[in-house]
Amino acid sequence: MTKARDDYLLDLTASRRGYALNRLCGSLRDPENRRRFTEDEAAYCDAYGLSPEQKRAILGRDWTGMLELGGSIFYTYKLAMLDKKSMQYLGGVFTGMSVEEFTEAMRSGGRNFG
Incomplete structure (x- = not known):
């Protein structure tokens, strides 16, 4: 991968x-x-x-x-x-995060991936 x-x-x-x-x-x-x-x-x-x-x-x-x-x-x-994969799932894959981490990053302003 x-x-x-x-x-x-x-x-x-x-x-x-x-x-x-x-x-x-x-x-x-x-x-x-x-x-x-x-x-x-x-x-x-x-x-x-x-x-x-x-x-x-x-x-x-x-x-x-x-x-x-x-x-x-x-x-x-x-x-x-x-x-049956969500956009949040893909966002997590693309950024190396879990779905939960990616969703939280988006809720707290986004683009703060590390």
Whole structure:
């Protein structure tokens, strides 16, 4: 798994690099696509043309890895929702905190992650 940090930049280069990954995650808004993904995640990744690294990140739920490979939090969150993960869970993963620690940090002003 990739090390947590809180400074991911989704610029044009990263956006281009993550196009297939973001397209796959965005497709999960549709119930039929969620069903197909759940039935065979690897085949679904192949159908979207993910790089081997992106496919490993999706299958391994390497959330920070997805961002480093050009994923947008707005799209990767669609996958997290399928796994019943909250935005607070992802925030904790991205900052190296527990859900509770991240939630408390947000309640006390945010961006004070250490």
